[in-house]
Amino acid sequence: QTHLEQGLALCDAQPRRSRESFVSIRVEVAVLNYAGWLLWHLGYPDQALQKSEAMCTLAHEWADPFNVAAAQVFAAMTHQLRCERALTQERAEAGVTLAGELGFPNWLAQGTVQQGWALAEQGQVEEGIARIRQGLAMHQAMGTGLLNSYYLALLAEMQGKAGQADEGLAALAEALALVEKNEERFYEAELWRMKGELALRAGEKAKREKGEKGEIPDPRAQILEPKAQGEAEACFLKAIAVAQKQQ
Numbered sequence: 001q002t003h004l005e006q007g008l009a010l011c012d013a014q015p016r017r018s019r020e021s022f023v024s025i026r027v028e029v030a031v032l033n034y035a036g037w038l039l040w041h042l043g044y045p046d047q048a049l050q051k052s053e054a055m056c057t058l059a060h061e062w063a064d065p066f067n068v069a070a071a072q073v074f075a076a077m078t079h080q081l082r083c084e085r086a087l088t089q090e091r092a093e094a095g096v097t098l099a100g101e102l103g104f105p106n107w108l109a110q111g112t113v114q115q116g117w118a119l120a121e122q123g124q125v126e127e128g129i130a131r132i133r134q135g136l137a138m139h140q141a142m143g144t145g146l147l148n149s150y151y152l153a154l155l156a157e158m159q160g161k162a163g164q165a166d167e168g169l170a171a172l173a174e175a176l177a178l179v180e181k182n183e184e185r186f187y188e189a190e191l192w193r194m195k196g197e198l199a200l201r202a203g204e205k206a207k208r209e210k211g212e213k214g215e216i217p218d219p220r221a222q223i224l225e226p227k228a229q230g231e232a233e234a235c236f237l238k239a240i241a242v243a244q245k246q247q
Contacts, residue, residue, distance in 0.1 A: 001042070004035040029055055029067050033074040040081045041186060042247075052078040069098040069107040076114040080154075089118035109138035113151045120158040129158050149175040150187045156194055165201040172198065189243040196235030203228020 011028045036051030052075045059071035072095030079087040092114035099107035112135030120128025132155045139148065152175035159168035172195045179188050 001035075001038055004031055004038060007031040008035065024066070025070055026059075026062070026064070026067050029059055029071055029074075032058070033071075036074075036078055037081070037186070040078065045082050048078055049082065065098060065102050066104060069095050069102070069104050069111075071095075072098065073107045073111045073114065076111060076118075080114055080117055083121075085118050085121040088114055089122070092118060105138065105142060106144065109135045109142065109144075110147070110151075111135070112138065113154060117154045117158065120161060125158060125162045129155065129162060132158060145178070145182050146184070149178045149182075149184050149191065152178070153187055153191055153194060156198065160194075160198050160201055163201075163205075165198045165205055168198045169195065169202065185242075185246070189239045189246065192235050192239035192242060196232040196239065199228050199232040199235060203232070 007027070008031055011031060032051050032055035036048040036055065038048075039045075039051060040048035056071045056075050059067040062068075072091050076088050076091035076095060079091060092111045095107050096111035096115060099105070099111060113132050114135075116128045116131030116133075116135060118128070119131060132151070136148070136151050136155065139151065152171045156168035156171040156175070159165070159171060172191055175191050176188075176195075179185055179191065
């Protein structure tokens, strides 16, 4: 946070650069975006939104298509973190449309993932999952590792909604492996929390399937399979430990 605040101050102190279009993220857009995401993780969602809106305003003032598309996709993530479904979809679709027209594959891929999350959250779960997979595949095909752990978390979340707990756990295992490989830890606590949630759902599913087969239930399993309970508790404790360490 200190470094980003210093970066914003340096941006303000510098004369505005020329407005010619070029295919590169402008420093101001990047710094405002990351400052907003950081504020959300620190527990300041309204301040995060202010940074996001300032970023979008700046990008539109420049009328630089590459940065406008980037700002729309970045803003979609801020709205997703704030669980604002319609606004996530609105921003993502704007970014995807512009990126598709002008050939910006990175923003097309990331915007497609956000589109998928918004669709799934608004009831179109299967279509949303397919869209997330599509965007993630495009993103991975470019060799881009940045944010993949977060995108896999969105996939796992929607798979859980669709009753696909085992598939969601597989996505989270891939995401946690990327966390260790790439040291991309900003969403690590949430990954462990989600793993705990899906472990509980998997336990419920296993108990239900036993009942459907006519097997005598374990009297010790009042609600869930004991193994699932233990796994979930360990994940929740890990999530808390990570969050405390990251403050």
